[in-house]
Amino acid sequence: MNLDLVSIIVDDYDDAVAFFTGVLGFDLVEDSPSTTNDGRPKRWVVVRPPGGRTGLLLAQADGDEQRAAVGRQFAGRVGLFLRVDDFDAAYGRMTAAGVEFVTAPRSEPYGRVAVFVDIAGNRWDLLGPPGQLSPAAGTGPAER
The missing domain is CATH 3.10.180.10 (2,3-Dihydroxybiphenyl 1,2-Dioxygenase, domain 1)
Known part of the structure; x- marks a missing residue:
C-alpha cells in the first residue's frame, strides 16, 4: 500500500505544470483529457518528483468555493x-x-x-x- 496522489487546487493547469516541472524539476507524469462528475471537460494532470512514488494531481479550480481554496x-x-x-x-x-x-x-x-x-x-x-x-x-x- 502507498499514498499515490495528493490533489492541489490550482488557478490554471498550464501555469501549475510550468511551475512544478520548470521551477521545481518535477516530472509531468500524465496530462490527459477527462470529465467532471457532471460531464464537463477537465484535465487529469499529474506531476511527481523524479524517482518519487507519490504524485500531485493538479486540479484546476471549478467554481467559487474551489477558487477560494486555492493556496x-x-x-x-x-x-x-x-x-x-x-x-x-x-x-x-x-x-x-x-x-x-x-x-x-x-x-x-x-x-x-x-x-x-x-x-x-x-x-x-x-x-x-x-x-x-x-x-x-x-x-x-x-x-x-
Whole structure:
C-alpha cells in the first residue's frame, strides 16, 4: 500500500505544470483529457518528483468555493514537504528560479528546512538531511 496522489487546487493547469516541472524539476507524469462528475471537460494532470512514488494531481479550480481554496488548502500551515539530498543546492536553484521562501534556512533535529510557497500559495517545507549546514545560511527559528 502507498499514498499515490495528493490533489492541489490550482488557478490554471498550464501555469501549475510550468511551475512544478520548470521551477521545481518535477516530472509531468500524465496530462490527459477527462470529465467532471457532471460531464464537463477537465484535465487529469499529474506531476511527481523524479524517482518519487507519490504524485500531485493538479486540479484546476471549478467554481467559487474551489477558487477560494486555492493556496489555502492547509489553512496557512505547511502542508507539503519536499525532501532533497542536497539542501543548499536545491535552495540555491529554487531561489535563482524565483521561488518565494517565507523563512530563512535553519537547522532542526530532522534536517535543514526552509518554508516556500508554490504557484498556488500553498506552504511547503524544503527539507535536507540533518547536519547539512551552510555558513551562509541562517539558523534561527522562523514562524510557520
